Structures are given as C-alpha cells and as structure tokens.
Amino acid sequence: MTQPRPPPPTHSSASKPRPWSLRTQIAVVFGSLVALVAMLLSLAFGELLKLQIQHEAAASLHTVAHNASKALANGLFERSRLVQVMASSQHLWKNGLDTPDVTALLQRLQATQPHSLWIGVADAQGIVQTDSNHLLQGKSVSDRPWFQAGLKDVYVGDVHPAERLEKMLPPSANGEPLRFVDFSAPIRQQGQPVGVLGIQSSWDWARDAIEDLRPVYADQAQIALFVFNRQGRLIYAPQGQLARFMALDQALPATEGPSTSATDSMNTPGQAALAHWKDADAPFLTAVTTLPARSLASDLGWYVVARQPTQTAFAAANSVVLQALFGGIAAAMLAALIAWLAARRLSEDLNSLSQAALYIEAGMPGAVVPQTHSTREVQRLSSTLGHMTRRLLAMNEAMEETVRQRTLELQHANLELSHLASSDPLTGLLNRRGFETQLSYALALARRSGRPLSVISLDVDHFKRVNDNHGHEVGDNVLRSLGGQLKERLRSSDVVARLGGEEFMVLLPDTALDKALETALQLLASVQAYPEPRVGRITVSAGLSALRPGEEDAAAMLRRSDEALYAAKAAGRNCAQVLA
Template identity: 55%
Template sequence: MMLITRFSDHSLRMQIALVFGALVVGLSVLLSLGFGELLKHRIQRDAGNSLQVVAENAGKLLALGLMQRSLEAEVMASAEVVWSKGLDSAEAQHMLARSQAMQPTNVWIGVADAQGVVRNATNGLLVGQSVAQRPWFQHGLQGVHVGDVHAAQLLESLLPPTATGEPHRFVDFAAPIRIGPTTVGVFAIHGSWQWTREVLESLTPASSDESALELFIFDRQGTLIFAPGGRTEVMRAAGQRLPEGIQINNNRDGGGSTQTTVARWQDGKRYLTAATQLQPRNAASDLGWRIVARQPVELAFAEADDTVQLALAIGLVAALFASALAWLAARRLSVDLYALADAASGVEAGRPGSDIPAMQSSREVQQLSQSLGRMTHHLLAAREAMEEKVRLRTLELEAANRALDLQARTDALTGLLNRRGFETQMAFAVALARRSSRPLSLITVDVDHFKRVNDTYGHEAGDEVLRRLARTLESRLRGSDVVARLGGEEFVALLPDTDLNGAQSIAQALVTAMAEQQDPVVGTITVSAGVATMRGAEDNGAAMLRRGDAALYEAKGQGRNRVCVEA
C-alpha cells in the first residue's frame, strides 16, 4: 500500500515516463540478447565448420600421401628389368638412391630376398642383416602393404636424431618383387613420421599461434600417434587418448554436417574439437587413423562472446535514449503508448512485417517511434553485417583452398603438372578413351646421366637442364597433350588420339631435338624415352605408366639416347 501511495504521488508525466522507460529498457535488452544469441550461435557454428575443414583437409592430404607412397613401392617393386639383374645390382642401387633423393622423408629404402636377408639398401644400412621377422617383410611377400606407425628398431642407432628430439618412428610401405611368377624378394620403404608433421604444419593457418589451433592423429584403437610441437611422447605418457564423446566424421556419405563438439582433454581443459576419419585411397593404406583438430573454447568462441556483449551494449544505449524520449512523450494519451508497445511486442516475437510505426499524433511520440525504429533497424543491420562478414570469410577460405590445390598440382621448378596433377588428367583421358574407343599413348622421358650433370656442373645447371627439357616438350607437343614432371629428371607426356606408332615417332623426334641442342654450360644433353599405349577398355593409367617406365629402363639399358616401346 505504501508503494502504491508513493507511486500515485508522482505526476502522470512521471508515471508514464517510469512505466514506458522500464518497458523500453526491458524490450531493448530482450532484443539485444535475442539477436546477440542468434549471432553467437552463427559464429560458433562457423568456427566449428572452419575447424572441421582443417581436419578434413589434413585427412585428405595424409590419405593421398599414403596412397602415393604405397604406389611408389608397388611401381618400384614391379621394375622387373632392374631386379632381373640381381637384387644387389648397381642398377638397383641407383634406383633406390634416386627414389630417396626424390623423397627425402623416405629414411630407408631397401630390398630383402625371399629369405628375409637385406641385399640392397640406401647408404648400405642393414645390408646382410635378417628382417624375416619384421611385419613389413612378412606382409610384403603377399602383396602391397602399408604398416601403421611404429618406433624404429634396427635403424634407431644408425640414424641421426630427429629435429624434435623424439625417437624415430616410421610408416612402412612394402611390395613383393616378382620375376615372372616367382617372388624373389620384398621392396620396402621406411617413411619418416616427420612427413606427417610437415603435412599438418602446411595446413595450419598462419594465425594458428594466436588461435591455438592444433592438429592430432589417433590410431584405430584411439591411441595418440601424433601431437604437434614434439609433444607426442609427453602426452602419451600422461594418458592422452581419443577424447570421449567425439563424433567422427567418416565423410562417406558426402554430407557437409558439422561434427564438432566441446570435449574435455587429458589436461582438464575444454576444447572445441573436430574429428574426421582418414579415408584411404586404396585398400593397403586403410589404417583407420582419426585426424582431430582442437581449439581452446575461450578462443574459439571469443568473437561470439564479444558479439553478444556488443549487441547488449547497443541495446542498452538505445534503451536509455528511448527512455529519455519517453519523458517527453508523457503528455500524450496512453493510446499511442499502447500502440508502440504492441508494435514492439510484435518485433520481439518476430512476427512477419512487424515494425515500429511512425506516430504523427505529437512531436514527442513521433520522436519516440522513430528512435525505436532506428534501434530495431540498427540491430537488424548489425545481424546482416555479421552474416556478410561470415560470408566473406568463407569465400576467403575457399579461395585459399583453391590456391592450395593448384600449388599441390604444379611443379615449382618447370611450371608443368606434378604427379598429382598428372594423375587427375590421366584418369580423365583414360575415361574419355574408353568411352570413345580412341587410342591413347604416353611417353616417359628421363635425362641421361643427370646425376653426373649435377655432380659436375652443380644443381643450378641441372635445374636449367630440366627447364630446357620442359620447354622442349611443351613446344614439340600439341596443345591437347598433357605434359608433367613426375619427379627428379623423369617426365611424362600423355598423347590422346595417338597410337603406338605415332607415339614412337613423336618420342623419337623429342629425343632427336634434345640431342641437337647445346646447353651453354653442360653442352649436349640426351634423353631416353619409353612408349606405352592403352591396350583396350580394361587397361588403366597406372598399368600404362608402369609399362612406359619399363620401356624407359629398356632404353637406358640399350645405351641411352634412344626410344623403346613397351613389350
């Protein structure tokens, strides 16, 4: 009763100002919090999407790397023309050394005979020792094998320490060496686990130090096998495993739903976490790895929290301004006030077409209605601006991904396609040739005595030789032909609508053109070439490339500076 009396003691102007002011403050706070929470949800979702994209891109690159290395082991093991001269022949040793030079993270490349004794290896490591009990040898006798990451055993004491100080760990790639129907040995590659660190670091955004974004890898059993910053052993010793409650995005259905969640890790902190299943490119590389990206919650949602606070501050400022106007509107009858309150309720409820009307009954009410209208439009504009900002950031990320994809498909030295880009073009050309029943051939080209060029004249001269060969290929071939550098001094040209005889003629012209040129430093440069053609609808690009390589090795064996066709 005392409160009613005290309130009634105020003038009508004061009573209306107090009531209307309280209403405007409450409405502004509700609108600000509502729009703020909506924007926060949108930002949090986009942060999760970005984290998921990073994890999925890492998974794609790792899967591609595993497939390429398993194919490398398979292709090298299938070089029957080399192995027929003996597992410990000079040609075999040269091939191993060249393969390691092309991929320095292949720490050890070797060959064991059918009894498990190492007969040839890079730098002579483990030659003469038995590896018959090693899993890669036992599986490699049966077919192409990719082994899960493991600690080095025989090689640990023979190799220099790693850059991070952690023990050496390898991923094994093995394939059987067959001469005719007989398995005479196993070709093996021990790939350094440092390769994984390089892949993940290449995908980590430049601002990752500020955002604390990190990438991890867990194996099929949930055991940690990679942590950034050389912390793998420390985190494993602390008991870190795949956090519970993480939804693994297997990416098999092609859906784009976000699989991020907030999870508590072994250190007791909460992180925004995204995980994806490594999708193997072939059966041998199906290791079941899970790639996990994480970011501290306080950093991942920092922008969202700031947005809510900003929206609330804007709403409160607008509410105070509207309350001041309400004091001036107290002379008007409550009809206009009820109309404004009803309109504000419609805006708060989100009814279609709801807006604050422009009152004309008095100057004060008109000012109030305009102020509330501006406040509403400002909040809506803030929401639209935030959505536009999110859209622009999404476009920037897509552009960065396209640039990364282009860089991954192009050879930096020659400007030609690299192996990855060539495989995509080859798959398209093979499919077109099958569908149209047209001929398709390829030429593999290799610089003769390229190691001698590097050793004698230096790597800059060797690089100029490779660029000269690339220019010759581009100028001598048609615009529809596909030219690529597979690695080192080996190039390949894919010739649509060209049969074996036509490809042989083109290859001979290329060999002759190179021999006729004079490099100002090196002098005469010769190349050897191998020619292969598609053998019907059941043939594929990988088989063609293997036959082309075999023909190339035959040309090398016959004295170089010549062309050989597939058998």
C-alpha cells in the same frame, strides 16, 4: 453583486493509495517496451553473427585437419611408390641382390631420405643380402611382416615399435621410443620372386610433415593435431605428449551435438563438432578426417584429428555478442529517455486540459481549453523510434557486408591456393597433384566411352651433368624450355605435367598406343633438334603405355610407363620404349 470564486473540486482518497501519474505510467510502459525490443534485436543480430563466426571457425579447423591428412597420405603413397619402382627395375638386379652398385644405391637413397633409417634387400629365404648401414646384413628377417607380405605385393605396414634396430640406431629427436613404418615390394625375375626390397622409415617423418602444415597462428589459436590408427588408438600426439595421452587411454574422440551456441552444420560430415577429451573437462572443437586412399597398399585407415579449445575457437563470436548486447543497452537507454520526455510532454498537455476543465466546471470566467501539441510529440517519438530501428538495421547491414567481403576474400584466397597447389612454379605446367586430377577426368571418360587413353613418361638424359657442369640456373632454363616445347608440340586436349626433377608426363586422351608412339618420336626429334644455349643439344628418353580393357584405375598404366622409361634408359637413352 459578484459571485464568489468557486474552489476547485476535491476528491477524498485517504483510504486508497495514490496511483501513478499518467506521465510515469506512459514512461514505464513505452520505455520498457522500446528497451525490450532494442535489446532483443541486438541479441538476435549478435547471435546470427556468432553462428556465422562459429561456422567459419569449424570450417577452418576442418581445413587444417584435411590438409594434414592429405600430406600424410601423400607421404605414404610416395614411399610405397618409390619401393615399388625400385623393386621393379630389372636392370638394377640383373647382376644379383648384393652387388656393390645395389649397396651404393641404397646408401644414396638413405642419404636423400633421412627418415629412412634402414633400407635393405633380402633374398627369397629372408636372409638380408645387403643394407644401407650394414646393421642386419646376413641375418634372417623371414619372420617380419614386411618380408612375408613383400614377397607377394607392395606392402605398407602400420606404425610399430623398433625391435631389432632399436639398440643399433640413435634415439628419436623427441625422446620417444623409436617407431617405424615399413615399406616393401617383391623383386621378381622372370615372373618369380627372388627377394624383397624393404624400407623402415622413422615415424618422425609424420611429425615433421604435420608441423610443416600447421598454420602460423596455430600456437596462438591453441590448435593441436593428432593421428589415430584404424582401430582408433593414438599413434601421434604433438610436443612429445604421446605417453601422457596413452596413459589416459585416449581413443578416437566421438564428436557430439554442439552446444546451443554452435551451428547445426557442424554435425554434418566434413565439419568440426564438439568432442570430449580425457585430458580436460571442457569439450574441444574437434575435426576428424580420414587419410584419403592413394593406393590399396598405402590405405592404412588412419585418422587425422585437429582440436581447439572452445573458448579460443569461439572467442570472436562471444565478443560479437557482447558488443551487440552493449549496443542494445545503449540504444535502449536512449529510447527510454526519449519515451520519458515524450510522456512528460503528453502529461503536461493532459494536465493543462484537466485544469482547464476544472476551471470551466467551476464557472471561472476566461477559462478556455488550451491548444495542445500531443499529436506532434507522439509523431516525434515515432520518428525517433524509426530512426533507432533504421540505425540498428544499418549496423546489421554493415556487419553482413563485412562478413560477405571476408567470405569473398577467403574464397579468392582458396582459389589462389588451389592454383598454386596444382601448378609447377618453375615451368608453369601442372604438377603431380594437378596431373592426377586431369588423369582422373580422362580415366573416367575413357572408361565410360571406351576410347583409348595413353601416357608418355619423359626424362631428360644426363640432366645431372647439366647441373654439375653449368649450374642449377642453366638446368632450370633447360627444364623451362623443354616444358615450353612440349606444350607447343602437343594438342590443346593433351595434358603435360612436370612430376618433379627432370621427369615429365604427357597424357594423351583419345589416342591409341601406335599414335602415342608417333607423338613420342616427334617429341624426341624436336627436342634433339633444338639446341639449348650454353648446353647444346639435349635428348630425352620416353616410356609409353596405354589403358588396358578392364583396368579400373591408372596405377598399372603409370607403372608400365615407368618401366618402359627405365627400359629406354637401359637401351641407350634418346629413344622411346613401349610397354602395352
């Protein structure tokens, strides 16, 4: 007698909601977990790259401001140095302050420096004896600060509006009121001041210097440069916007802590940070740099400020975050799909096991427990997750390698720029900037060790004739040949530089003045004995000086060397003069 087939057991659940299936629960739990991890990793890597890009943007903006501040500082120093050298040239004033030679020299000087709108000489009572354009000749300037301070020492005045000369001179190119920066120095004879040499330069030179230094991408990147004086008042704004910013009472902006998306290093000195400006509600990425003090007279305490809208400065950083987020979402969707498939395979195995158990409980013949493959499916899921993680790490490594390569390229470019900035392209010698760096090292060593330090100022005699008679190409060949001779004749420890034109400078560490004179005479004899093709024999004049005990900087030594060079020129050239 056969037994009836037992029906599968049933469970009464009318009063309870039907629970989720195991497949759904596993898919939801593991899919959500994997998606969350993938998105968090993507956001973390994106934020790291964003911070790196923001740091580079801040450093780049600070570099722009720093370069502009150095250009302005160099301009102030060079003009003050020019006034000082001219005023101290005794042979220029030996026949008086109003000779035709003096007037002609002032007119030539103004022609070579278009921004110098007025150049004049006043006697000790403040009466203008002669000037470059005969605007104030015979008038009194005794009440002007540049005259009063110029009687005592070299003077550089802060930016001020034109008063007497405003109606006599053409308006500025940008339509703003004329503003001047004054430079003056005393003219002394036998140690007593007999007059003052003054130059009133148009403030437009600052605009030209700043515009020349703006990077080619400045307009596209919306980078703007401003100049503030020592008191924090605005004295320069781009594109003729000075009046608008002054109407807003814009003062030197105070940088604040950056937003949470910016780097902490942006708050440290020498870096850019966020600051609020009165012409906009949103903050700007702002870099504030002070003008480096090239001399006491030219240290006006100005600030050069570069700013850039944050949406422009951080555009690349925000794009990186979005790309990383989209990549994370795509990876999360892929991982969720894999988790759902794995959960389905596992639930199928469990369902078959459960069905088999019901058949066994009912005593159904042939009911067996099927062989499942859930362990293999779990292993496959783990392998997929590992592959996904490795892919994300590989993407991160690739992005880090790209950042590293760009950083190396930037460092290499900076080294190349530093070399170009310190070398003279014509002779291959050091230029003024490179010479000043070497001079600082030698001065520090001389002060610390007490060893002597001497300098030789060299100038090619009648070099203008070479250019006039043979052309500038031949003149350049003469300068290159002279530079090679100097480098060949000097010691490896000596420093030779071309400061500009036909002017060379030799720095002799550990050399007293008498030995320096021997070296200078040997150089003069060597140059004279070496004829130049198409030109013949050339000669040079030399001025020597040495560091005096107690001198803290080399300015006085260089000034004495220049004066000695002028004395050598006055003595007939092709000779060396010493001013200890």
